Amino acid sequence: MVKAVVLGAAGGIGQPLALLLKANPLVTELGLFDIVNTPGVAADLSHISTPAKVEGYLPPDEGLKKTLAGADVVVIPAGVPRKPGMTRDDLFKINAGIVKDLATGIATTAPKAFVLVISNPVNSTVPIVAEVFKKFGVYDPKRLFGVTTLDVVRASTFVAEILGDLSLSKDVVVPVVGGHSGVTIVPLLSQSSHPLPSGLAKESYDTLVNRIQFGGDEVVKAKNGGGSATLSMAYAGAEFAAKVIRAVKGEKGIIAPSYVSVEADASGSSALTKELGEELAYFSSNVELGTEGVAKIIPLGKISEAEQALIKAAIPELQKNITTGINFVAEAYKTEEPRL
Numbered sequence: 371m372v373k374a375v376v377l378g379a380a381g382g383i384g385q386p387l388a389l390l391l392k393a394n395p396l397v398t399e400l401g402l403f404d405i406v407n408t409p410g411v412a413a414d415l416s417h418i419s420t421p422a423k424v425e426g427y428l429p430p431d432e433g434l435k436k437t438l439a440g441a442d443v444v445v446i447p448a449g450v451p452r453k454p455g456m457t458r459d460d461l462f463k464i465n466a467g468i469v470k471d472l473a474t475g476i477a478t479t480a481p482k483a484f485v486l487v488i489s490n491p492v493n494s495t496v497p498i499v500a501e502v503f504k505k506f507g508v509y510d511p512k513r514l515f516g517v518t519t520l521d522v523v524r525a526s527t528f529v530a531e532i533l534g535d536l537s538l539s540k541d542v543v544v545p546v547v548g549g550h551s552g553v554t555i556v557p558l559l560s561q562s563s564h565p566l567p568s569g570l571a572k573e574s575y576d577t578l579v580n581r582i583q584f585g586g587d588e589v590v591k592a593k594n595g596g597g598s599a600t601l602s603m604a605y606a607g608a609e610f611a612a613k614v615i616r617a618v619k620g621e622k623g624i625i626a627p628s629y630v631s632v633e634a635d636a637s638g639s640s641a642l643t644k645e646l647g648e649e650l651a652y653f654s655s656n657v658e659l660g661t662e663g664v665a666k667i668i669p670l671g672k673i674s675e676a677e678q679a680l681i682k683a684a685i686p687e688l689q690k691n692i693t694t695g696i697n698f699v700a701e702a703y704k705t706e707e708p709r710l
């Protein structure tokens with residue numbers, strides 16, 4: 371029995387993500403929460419002939435609590451998306467408060483759930499969830515994930531394009547590490563399961579790296595004010611959620627990159643710190659998943675000089691984003707009690 375919950379379920383990501391979770395035969399219950407439209411979305415999905423029983427709630431009448439009751443996996447795509455000209459950090463002002471409130475709901479109703487954060491800026495919203503959980507004394511770093519899967523999905527697609535065969539994209543695996551915004555997105559193309567053409571010009575390599583780092587902007591620009599990636603994000607989010615669910619159900623050896631607290635695995639994190647030459651509280655790296663969430667943080671291993679330079683450029687930005695998230699919660703609790 372697995373209860374999956376989507377918070378922000380009526381949105382551009384929320385709806386297709388809920389559809390894909392409803393299509394997952396391992397999900398037996400699907401809880402949908404949003405400030406609008408969830409009863410309609412739930413009624414619609416409930417007619418699909420798959421096992422999950424679907425329920426949708428709105429804020430009044432303890433809707434959040436009802437949605438979260440008994441949740442095993444909670445995915446959060448609630449919040450505002452970017453418009454052209456904005457960075458992900460520009461979303462912080464609105465999304466930080468939304469994520470803090472939803473995290474409070476999870477901490478008080480489903481503190482053991484695995485929490486998968488999609489809402490941007492992920493580099494800061496994941497620390498926000500952690501800080502809220504700490505205030506309620508229910509924090510387990512193994513159970514908190516920033517969803518960076520879309521970067522991995524994009525890397526697979528763009529590498530397959532360069533190799534001239536899109537049918538390869540489902541098999542191409544490129545670790546993408548760091549965080550989830552611009553220069554903090556670091557593709558380790560030297561570790562691609564399908565090596566790049568040996569004669570690839572430096573300029574083409576740089577273009578590929580830039581496209582993976584700024585793939586989100588490509589979509590924001592094309593949507594021209596209509597938001598950011600939703601369908602590819604729903605696909606990526608459902609893929610990651612499916613991996614977490616399979617691991618929790620006992621499947622061994624499942625590995626996926628995710629933005630996690632380095633506290634989730636002490637030995638992995640000290641190896642990572644050595645590699646980075648810097649202590650970071652959160653970092654996206656390949657993670658082995660297990661029944662309790664993060665089983666192991668896998669260090670970067672051998673990377674190229676170009677990748678080392680990319681990581682060096684990512685670290686100060688990541689540090690700043692992490693501190694912003696932590697400070698936001700500390701500030702909020704100066705003037706309010708941590709309660710739902």
Ligand SMILES: NC(=O)C1=CN([C@@H]2O[C@H](COP(=O)(O)OP(=O)(O)OC[C@H]3O[C@@H](n4cnc5c(N)ncnc54)[C@H](O)[C@@H]3O)[C@@H](O)[C@H]2O)C=CC1
Pocket residue numbers: 377378379380381382383384403404405406447448449450451452461465468471472487488489490491492517518519520521550597598599600603
């Ligand atoms: N991690 C990643 O790779 C990606 C993250 N994102 C982020 O995901 C977020 C959502 O994007 P979209 O679905 O396109 O936006 P959207 O505006 O289409 O949907 C967001 C939904 O959240 C709901 N919402 C707002 N406040 C809420 C609250 N307090 N409780 C519950 N629901 C609430 C809204 O009613 C709306 O239905 C954005 O922050 C976006 O930047 C988007 C793409 C990729």
Ligand SMILES: O=C([O-])CC(=O)C(=O)O
Pocket residue numbers: 451452458490520585586587589590598599
């Ligand atoms: O670009 C955005 O704002 C949404 C996002 O995170 C992505 O598509 O990677």
